[in-house]
Amino acid sequence: VWSSAVAVFLVAPLAALLLQIRITASSAVTTSQRSLPTAATAAMDDPGSEIEYEIPAVVRVHKSGRVVRLNGTDTVPPSPCGDPANGVSSKDVVLDPAANISARLYLPAAAAAEPGKKLPVVVFFHGGAFMIHTTASPLYHKYAASLAAAAPAVVISVDYRLAPEHPVPAAYEDAFAALKAVVSSCRPGGAEPWLAAHGDASRVVLAGDSAGANMAHRTAVRLRKERIEGYGDKVSGIALLHTYFWGKEPVGGEPTDAALRGGIDQVWHVACGGKLGLDHPYINPAASPEELSQLGCVRVLVATAENCWFVERSRAYAARVKACGWGGELEFYETNADGHVYFLLKPDCENAAKELAVVADFVRRC
Incomplete structure (x- = not known):
């Protein structure tokens, strides 16, 4: 059940825009009482268009169950013959x-x-x-191609089921299935020719930004617990970029403003279908320290930025990994001044080039 209070969450990089959004919803509030965009108001003639709730600039959910994504829907095609800008070839495939x-x-x-x-x-x-967002989103297509060229590495950018239609842990299930399909293909005669010819299964890195970094962490945790037959229980590394971790209580210098925190809280509420609390290990790894000591990887890169909304969580995560007895190699990198996933929003800036070089160097060492 949504609170009738209006909370504010700067979800800019999560939506790939620097926007301040309002989360306004309550089962007790009618659509006519809400402040809605013109397009939504015009649609009220359609009985199935009544709005259940909306996260402006992210999603609008109708009472009929229809979900409208308000951002991250632009796409660019792959470049199977190679991108003239970087020489990277790309194609869309079905992994599983x-x-x-x-x-x-x-x-x-x-x-x-x-x-x-x-x-x-x-x-x-x-x-x-x-x-x-999807793998075809312009921001992510550019970043994945840039990383492939800089490392160099074979990069597999994974599409996964999205909330609210498919709440967490659906994304985690897809991530683990994707990892299994990838390592299975990195062998002679593998199902995916590029991976069979060029993929080194002994040098696999799980990586992602924001929610995707959260997924990379969870996939490494699951790998150590369950193993992949014929592969093992560890990847070579995980690269966590500006990770979306959160929790009920502030850590370090995190904002304490109730409205701001409430907005971020509600985003997780939607992502998990309201079934998981703010201190569930999925969103707050500090709630399960034993999982940190059993990470299924040899190396960890934690990258963040000084003005990232989740910078304190990244700092705390790195400190806990270092102190928990995990025993692997930890690298921590923090960009001065910039904000959450700035490297997607400003890919050509100096700091973005530096951070890409850090990630590429990490991949080369894995």
């Missing part, structure tokens, strides 16, 4: 037909230059508050 999990693959020019060359494999999960 049974589970209907698709992905966009990126193959750097380095692979074409040496047909037998094996490269690190980056399994990348895009951000978007678990609710918006």
